[in-house]
Amino acid sequence: MPIETHIDSALTRVEREQTHFDAERRAYERFQSEVASLSPQPATATSASPSAAGGALSVAGGSQHDAATTDADRVRELFTETVRPHSVADLDTEEPVLETIREELGDSLAFVLAPETDADVTPQVQNAICSKAQQRLQEITAMSSALNRETESLQAAARDCQSVTKWVEDHNQTSLLGLGFSELQQRHEQLSAHRERCEERLLARQETIHSTTSRDAQVGLEHRSLLTFLYQEFPVSYPILSTVTRLDALLADCQRSVRDHLTQRV
Structure with a gap:
């Protein structure tokens, strides 16, 4: 008499998840690499934003936002192209990009990257983004x-x-x-x-x-x-x-x- 087994279904489920995480890993690797290749300018005027670690991130305001496309814009675009599709793949409803950034990178970086913050990416913020991406890569691995x-x-x-x-x-x-x-x-x-x-x-x-x-x-x-x-x-x-x-x-x-x-x- 054959035994009912869910092992084959379990293998299919695990294979599907492995495929998802492999793709997410590649997305984060590209996101991290692209962010690291930016050349942000040091902040000339700063304000403090609360960080997840309880410290502060210095954010630049003013002159950089006169450019057509800022580094913050580019980071949001990169995130949308790479990480976001994998993060929202299982959601039934549409999620704003900044909400996805908050889920993946934390409140502090979501605040800095928000268009209405009137801030741009400084070297400190760039390092924080790359550090968070590396942490996510470790978790995915x-x-x-x-x-x-x-x-x-x-x-x-x-x-x-x-x-x-x-x-x-x-x-x-x-x-x-x-x-x-x-x-x-x-x-x-x-x-x-x-x-x-x-x-x-x-x-x-x-x-x-x-x-x-x-x-x-x-x-x-x-x-x-x-x-x-x-x-x-x-x-x-x-x-x-x-x-x-x-x-x-x-x-x-x-x-x-x-x-x-x-x-x-x-």
Whole structure:
């Protein structure tokens, strides 16, 4: 009897997310590179804007905004071309560009980059943008590493489940009534071995669930939180645990039937 599994669907889901984060990483790399290539002028007149870290960013006002296109305009354009499409991909409603900048880069930089602020990009602001982009790249890289770990776990579970279910299907074609005592003993031992394999897979999966993916000792991503994000719309929260547990239950039923036949042959 085939076992219902959500592992293939989970693999498809992880692959889709990996594709998304790979594209977002490339977008941030381009955004960071383009911002770093700007040549902003030091501020001549400054005002303080609150930063996410509790300090202040100096912003230039006045003369630079006489130009047709300022560095702040260029940064907004770059952000819109590169990062924004990936940030709003899952939104059902339209989000203003500055709101997306606020979500991705923080309140302080969103304030500096707002057209109505009458400010432009100084070297300090440029460095802050590049630093925030680098932080986001580290977070994306940690997520990609965690997705790779999830893919490996899913693939290993899929191989085990396919192997065991094929064995069950092949051996179910032979009636237990047609087996001798030694053959029944062998069948019982084989089922025990398959159940041990399931137990090992469950233990390995638990280890993965409780793991944390770190990147450069700066970004730590708990795997359990990743699973909540990935499988929130799935009928089961833990595709591997659910599938392997049902498979083990099937093997236990088969083993119980073999044991009943062995008892009758004594």
